[in-house]
Amino acid sequence: MKKTTSDILYNGLYQVVILILPFMTQPYLYRVMHEEAMGINVLINSIPSLLSVVILFGMNQFGVRTMAQAKREDRAQTFGRLWTVQLVVGMTVIALYTLSVIFFLDYKFYYLLEIPYLLGFTIDISWCFVGLGDIKKVILRNTLIKLLIVSSVFLLIHSPKDLWIYLLINSVTYLANIIFWIDLPHLLGRMPKARDYSWVKHYFVQALIITLPTIATQLYISFDQQLVGRLSNVIQLNYYAYPQSLARAVIAVAGSVSSVLMPKMAKMLSDRDDGHQGVVKLLKTSLDYTLVLATYLCVAFMINADKFTHWFWATKGSTMGWNMFWGSLIIIFVSYGGVFANQYTLSRGLFKIYSIPYYAGAFISVTLNVLLIPHFGSLGATFVIVFTEGTVLFLRIFLVRNELPLRQVVVGEWTTVISGLATLIVGLIVPVNTGSLFVDLVIQTVMLTLVFLVGLKVTGNRVMRDLLARVTHH
Template identity: 30%
Template structure:
């Protein structure tokens, strides 16, 4: 019971931590879309896609590896301190190298030089990022509080300082600079967990093979998104098409965090359970997480499709009509990405099967890039969306095939639990599509659709006596009775 409470608490903290990193742009999107326009959004998207290649190299595989190793060593102060300095030293070396290379690119070759230089702060933020350590220690509160403060400043700054397309540089500086400041702000709290280890010299290259094994799939996954944006820009020569894709991607990424945040919480737990030989406990985490994917992934997918005709005009304003089709296509990403995130974090990475994970991701990445080249010339941003959905589905098939073939899970169990959620999601979708036809394009209409859709979905699940809903009601009744007894 105590373990479940801690998981729930850390899930809430981690969800808010991840969500705030994306929700701020979404909160300000109706304003920013109108002020900067599709052209400005596209320039930001393109320059960010370029700096992201360098950020990937600077991170290497240290974030995931650090989370896993600190989770395993969290009860050993000396070992976790040594491992922290090993990983941080490697991060400083890779980030410093990436920073020098990026500055050479920005100064000599960048198309939008001033904006590209402002994106440098993302690399500085990566250099001093220690969030992976706090995640491994299961201290998600620290990171969440940091983000609340920084992101609220971000929102205030946008409405106070961004007023016309010429303020694009302020917009970019706001996000990159505050990201850097946010990472600096949690460094002092490391003292709570680190101890003095006399005579120890960091050994950053001790586990470089494992780090690189994690780097390759992480890179491929990130490159999906970055290649999409870069190839849209290169093939279509249209910043507006990049803007359409970027806005669709923002909505999908924000919603996905609600599902995938649980994996960051359970990665150190699954790693520790595997290291201690508690395979039954690890498998239980895995199956419950798959159930959670269907529980939240289906309504998010159906909800986006059902509300997009109202959501896009309300959020983005005039000129963003093409986003509706792109968003409909990309909503199909919810299930495969969420299942892939669960399989990778709680099985492949936790059990040290990075090589298999890498192969699955590279196969899907190859499919994604090939389809981008074939589809973007004909369908532009829509083609990039189709390529991403297909690539993620291929990864999902490869991962589940390996796990099922080797007897680690029963693949049928992963899908056997889905009908309840698909039925509830289908009912919700039909109701949303019907209601959206008659509602005006207003904020209150969007709010009504979201609240009404959620109510319909959970009502159907209650009729079906779904596990999470029934368990949640039982817990609520139990705590209510407990409070009354205390009074």
């Protein structure tokens, strides 16, 4: 349990780091590269982002779960078989991507700069370390990559003409994934031999079952950016994509517990006959804490949306502010639903229940985006993503109604919802205008934090009780 807590802490700290880094780089990039270059950057990145998910081929879910359940003496062989699938898929994707760029796509030079990025994901075996509980090395690697990107941005990017350098920086740094291979013998007990790297159809099929819904997810969190850029323009793409990128970074913080607890739950289910009761208890705790954190972050984004977009991106008008205001709702929808998906359904191997919401989300997103973006631009896309993620959350809960004692796992969560609504109302009706956008943001954030904490205390929220008990104990 001590190691689990330590892993959660390490992962949480890393997610805070990756949340802070965009706050350091995006204002600078937006000012030196300007809106058009930044929009092209989003357009170029959206396709490799989708393909990186294909290359990982479910290893962040199926690979983690399989390694977590593998016997010590079988680890090297299990790893070899899993990575063989990833390697074959990765090289196939890279070949098809290169041919498609050469023959079909605009911005050919920019797209070709993304090939090292795809190679980086082909050699990414962080899922093996996560599955075997070595979270710390994964976090250190990820932090190194992020810091390299940030330092390179300030050193090398100075004008819109440097867009190709920025794309190359983001691409090449992912080759740092090779460092995982250095410590692989220590993790597995021995270095996998040539015979361990064999094709296992069962692994491919199981990974494919998980990958297909993950690809469907990318249709509404990456491919939607292609639709906005092509059905509208790159300026509208800016207004949609950058508030979304911050919301997704926040979601990573709110959902950071899942990546640690999913392998723990999988092992718990395989080790004990009464493992399901332990999983339900752990799930309840994760849901409570995730909802509190996600609600606070969502409300903070909504209250600060208009002033933040003017201060952070130096935008004119209110379009980006409205996109950030309404788009912030996905912080709750994705974080809370992710607990059901990434912790519960995957740990139990309920791949069908895991998959259905993603397929529904992809269908809804593509259909509505094609209909709304030509008429409403970025605001139409924001409406679609909020509606899509809300539907996905509903399906996540609905589909496990016969697997889980739902009343038991959601009891008491009304306290978080009431506290969040009260904070939002107070934040919107109490004016803060000091003449400085930054000072206004600080005051609003302090105010909403105090109101939210008081709301949790007054309603008797379980998370607040736990925190107060720990403070009192120490």
